[in-house]
Amino acid sequence: MGEPTEKQKRFLDYIENFSDTYGYSPSVREIAGGLGLSSTASVKKMLDRLEERGFIRRGGSGTARGIELLRGRSFPVLGRIQAGVPVTAEENIEGYISLKDKAHRDCFFLKVEGESMKDKGILDGDFALIRPVPVVNSGKIGVFRLNGEVTLKTFRKGPEGVFLLPANEDFEPIPVGEYDEFETVGSLVMVVRLVEGSYDPEP
Template sequence: MTDRQKKFMQFIEDFIRDNGYSPSIREIAKGLGLSSTSSVKKMLDRLTEKGLLNRSGSIARSIEMPNRGIPVVGRIVAGVPVEAEENIEGYMKLDRLTIRSGGHFFLKVDGDSMKDEAILHGDYVLIKPGPIITNGQIGAFRINGEVTLKTFRQNAEGIYLMPANEAFEPIPVGEYDDFEVIGTLKMVLRMANGGHVFNPA
């Protein structure tokens, strides 16, 4: 793969992870500082021919990255929040019937504050990115630059990130906290006998 092709692939991968859907041709051109959409189309055609992308010419935003799988972007604490880690550590492949849309990513669980929800230390949680979450859903959150996995609770007193382990305290979200919903929990994977399903990046 050429350096230019790597830049295309990295932009598409980052866009899907950040937005939950694939970029348009114009968005790729703008993001890479290209003036011509025709050059983007040609590059997408080359990458598709090489099997690095899947595309449907009749469907908008239909770019998929079939050979890479779902990225594992770091770890998330089921306990107290820790500093965010967003470097891609590897990839996991799931059956296409299981995950049909782009943008999902895995985080590795560090800690046991969610053990009563059957989310244990060392598990991998599949996150669907997006800012919308409903009361009672488990999600990944960033609070004051740190990330954590908790249950979202909102009532008349405010917003709380709730553990599922009585040894841990709820995390209140104050008016001046820098708070973001990263995404919602879709699946928990547990590897047997220390196995893994990483694909090299």
């Protein structure tokens, strides 16, 4: 399959975004309009080329409706986050990891550092897929910013207060006090371990 050209990527991105928004794939005319093209013939030629290269599959008689994208979605990998910098800031992106499952829209990866969550099967060097949310339920794992530091822990809120809990007996629970600067970054969706190779520098 290889990598798509920039022009092919524009087509693929438009088809993906349209399908995510409306729940069905765009027509040839909709693709032309969405990309500012005057000729539907050029759209048909591009769809033929995308199908030949294995990026899409079309049903019926080769029409645009029923386009199935055969690529996954690329999620940004964020490295070490400096205090005070938004965790999703573009300048923090180190690369991308592609997943066949395209359902996790707006998610991003954080690289796990340390062994504080090892008893939950989350190891140093793993990549945690995070969904941005304002609140994580008690007992769930999420990413939090506490006094400028970003950490992956289990959130617990009860009569005794709010704590960020590790999953390793060598680490102590972290209390969240009334005067601490505390923010929920997102909830943990899944953990990916790259056995071979690394992530891609570009999506």
